[in-house]
Amino acid sequence: MVKVIDFEARKNDLGESFNVLIVQGGVMPVISKETGKFYVTIKKASVPCTLDSQxxxxLIGSNLEGTVVKVETEPYSYAIEETGETIQLDYRYEYVNEGMLVEREHMVSASEVR
Structure with missing residues (x-):
């Protein structure tokens, strides 16, 4: 289960506006690569939507079935707002809904029906 905690207005490559819901998963225990020490964190992801701002x-405060997972990506630079430091990352966090994944696996394209 994830909780909708915010939303943002964004623009696509064509300059068209759309909204994304910001969702966060539950508390997750992790071990620091730098120090080897244990800490807990909460992962967030943005989910594009066709919903208006209102x-x-x-929806803020509501829950959605699913989870936030870590997904490997090509390396990219990321600026940490609080410190101004730029770091290299090779992952992002993405919202995943198991029901949607199962449905996608069983979908048939229009060309397969003919």
Whole structure:
């Protein structure tokens, strides 16, 4: 289960505006690569949507079935707002809904029906 904690307005490559819901998963224990010490964190992800701003605002605080998972990516630079430091990352966090994954696996394309 994830909780909708916020939303943001963004623009696509064509300059068109759309909203994303910001969701966060539950508390997750991790071990620091730097220090080897244990700590807990909460992972967040953004989910594009076709909803207007008012509807997005109304969804804040609601829960969605699914989880936030770590997904490997090509390395990219990321600026940490609090410190101004730029670091290299090779992952992102993504919202995943198991029901949607199962449905996608069983979908048939229109060309397969003919």
């Amino acid at each position: 509807t997005c605002e109304e």
